[in-house]
Amino acid sequence: MTGISGKTSTDWVAFASALAPVETIDEPVLVKKRSRDFFWFSPILERRLRSCFGDLVARPRTVAELSHCLSLAARHRVPVTLRGGGTGNYGQSVPLEGGLIIEMTGLDRILEIGPDFVRVEAGCNILALNRALGERGRELPVFPSTQDIATIGGFISGGSAGIGTVSHGMLRDDGNILELRVLSVEPTPREEVFRGGAINMIHHAWGINGVITELTLRTVPTEDWVGCIATFDNYPDCHAAAIDLALSETIRRKLCSTLDAHIGAYFDRLKGIVPPGRAMLVTLVPRGQVDTLRALVAGHGGRIDLAMDEAERVARKLPHVFEFSYNHTTLQALKSDRKVTYLQILFPAPVTVAKVVELRAVLGDDVFMHHEFARMGGKVVSFDLPLVKYTTDERLYEIMSIYESHGCPASDPHSCIIEEGGMKKADYRHLAWKKRLDPGGLLNSPKSREWTRVRDLSAEDIEALHQP
Ligand SMILES: Cc1cc2nc3c(=O)[nH]c(=O)nc-3n(C[C@H](O)[C@H](O)[C@H](O)COP(=O)(O)OP(=O)(O)OC[C@H]3O[C@@H](n4cnc5c(N)ncnc54)[C@H](O)[C@@H]3O)c2cc1C
Structure with missing residues (x-):
């Protein structure tokens, strides 16, 4: 060795x-x-x-x-x-x-910015990409809360949703990714081009079935975004406001997240700005729609405690509001308590306050709900990424099974095996393309449990195992 x-x-x-x-x-x-x-x-x-x-x-x-x-x-x-x-x-x-x-x-070059698309190399930093698009009045429809560090190829390979998903859908939804160029791992690497539905042969495959070199992505008009945090006496009221915001046909929100009142206690950067003990609704809305948001929030008994545009954010040295959303919520909490962790739960459509109340009644005091509202295949759903005060592995899995028994599927974020995560089953289309583009199984194959079983089959036989 x-x-x-x-x-x-x-x-x-x-x-x-x-x-x-x-x-x-x-x-x-x-x-x-x-x-x-x-x-x-x-x-x-x-x-x-x-x-x-x-x-x-x-x-x-x-x-x-x-x-x-x-x-x-x-x-x-x-x-x-x-x-x-x-x-x-x-x-x-x-x-x-x-x-x-x-x-x-x-590999970080932006190759072409068209009227409603961008062609970019896979290693381009997402913040740099959004800045370049911003100069043309455009931005990515969906980007992760990690945009300052993440690459666009890593996001398309490892991620699934993010800031913008509440309006523009999941990454995999039609039209967000227009084209992927991919290299094989062979003595003479070959390029394959994926478009339309074929994009999902490579997207979210965790880098095990080919090397993305270049992406063409949809862009949308940028807005003069105002980052807002509204607070409420309790989580159900906060959640009801978020449902209205996510379903609104007039407010062009880029983010819609709700956080249990206990979670705010972990946010040192919001001390003195957001009062303690209140449930939070975190959102980004265009400047011209802040008053409409204010009325929506007031209608549910809440109030806006923070509304800042980019210039004010920079002047006050505050993080973006989206750095209190998605997995940044967990990161902020971990900065003050290394004993917390998280889960990933889907609340399928139709999203209701009743489902939150039902689950709250059966979850323990070690679980603090945190929902991200999203559009999935055109329907509004939410992802609960609850903070959990970690005690034992058994308790983590018990919490997941409580959610599941109430009709909310869990994807296990405590596994590095692709079939144990969101998909919960093998994606044989991914594995068929792995056979074609990585015939030697060199691309971090242990991340797929199923690969060991199918690697000796032909790509066509692997694909035949796929069940839609
Ligand atoms: C605090 C925090 C917040 C997050 N927020 C979000 C969020 O809002 N939405 C979301 O979806 N995810 C989120 N994530 C997960 C992660 O940030 C995203 O998936 C991110 O965009 C990954 O980009 P990266 O460049 O860091 O990829 P990496 O972590 O470097 O890689 C991710 C995967 O992509 C593969 N990969 C990298 N480059 C290529 C390539 N060129 N071709 C093929 N495969 C490749 C890697 O092998 C790996 O499997 C978050 C994570 C953290 C820690």
């Missing part, structure tokens, strides 16, 4: 020199740092993944350099893990069998 991971027998010094002129990093501290993502949100994944490392990092700057890395890996049968900004939270970018980490951030 050689290398930092202790899992490979490759001569990494020789491998690094064969990669030239591609930049490489072999300093163990830096390689170990690039072997981690935000899996530490989960006490279970922290135990499981903390000693999984890669052996060498490559930082290609062009598609030709990337192709050289993939060709060399295929010829030497070296495991490959793709990495963007490393903000995934289920260990998606953690190398499970050591090997080469390909950091994509060098």
Whole structure:
């Protein structure tokens, strides 16, 4: 065994020199740092993944350099893990069998900005992309709360929803992703182009079935966004206001999140701004619609405690309001209490306050609800990403089963296995394309439990296992 991971027998010094002129990093501290993502949100994944490392990092700057890395890996049968900004939270970018980490951030060019689309390299930082679009009066319909660090390729491969989903749908919904260009891992890497429904062969496959090099994405007009936090005496009233906001046909909200009153206590940055002990509705609305929002909130007994545009946010040195939403809620809480963790629960359509009240009555005092409203296939749903005061693994799974027994499916964020997450079953279309584009199974294959069972079948036979 050689290398930092202790899992490979490759001569990494020789491998690094064969990669030239591609930049490489072999300093163990830096390689170990690039072997981690935000899996530490989960006490279970922290135990499981903390000693999984890669052996060498490559930082290609062009598609030709990337192709050289993939060709060399295929010829030497070296495991490959793709990495963007490393903000995934289920260990998606953690190398499970050591090997080469390909950091994509060098492929960061914005290739074309059209009237309603953008063509961009996969390693482009999302904040940089949104800024460039903003200069043309456009923005991404959906972006993650991690936009400051995340790459667009990592988001499309690892993410599913985000800021904008309440209006523009899930990433996979029609028209958000227009085209993906993907390289295979073979001695002579091939390019495949995916459009329309075929996008979902690659999207959300956690980087196990091909290397996204270039994306064409829809853009939407940008707005003069005002970040607002409204507060309420109790969670049901707050939730009722959020349902009205999510369903509104007039207010062009970019975000609609509700947080249990206990969660605010973790938010040091909001002390003195948002009063303690009140449930919070976090949203982004166009400046011209703040008064309409104010009336909606008042109609449910609430009030707006914070309304700030970008200039005021910068002047007050405050985070974006979306840094109190999605998984940033968990991150803010973890800054003051390392014993909290989270879950991911779907509240299917139609969203109701009654369902929240019903579940609140059976969940313990160790669960604080946090809902993100979303459009999924045209319907308004919500995702509860509750904060949980962690005690034992058994209790975490007990909470998930309580939600499930009340008709709210849980996707397990404490597993790094793709079939145990949101999908809960194998996506054989993903695996068929893995067979075509990664025939040697080098792209972090242990992330799929099912791959081991099907890897010797033909791509067509794997695809035939797919059940819509
Ligand atoms: C605080 C916090 C908030 C978050 N908020 C959101 C949110 O709002 N919405 C959401 O969906 N997710 C969210 N996430 C999860 C994560 O941030 C997103 O999935 C993010 O956009 C990932 O981008 P990244 O560049 O950091 O990807 P990485 O973490 O580096 O990689 C993610 C996955 O993509 C693969 N990958 C990377 N580049 C490529 C490529 N070029 N081709 C193929 N595969 C590739 C990796 O192997 C890995 O499996 C959040 C996570 C944290 C920690």
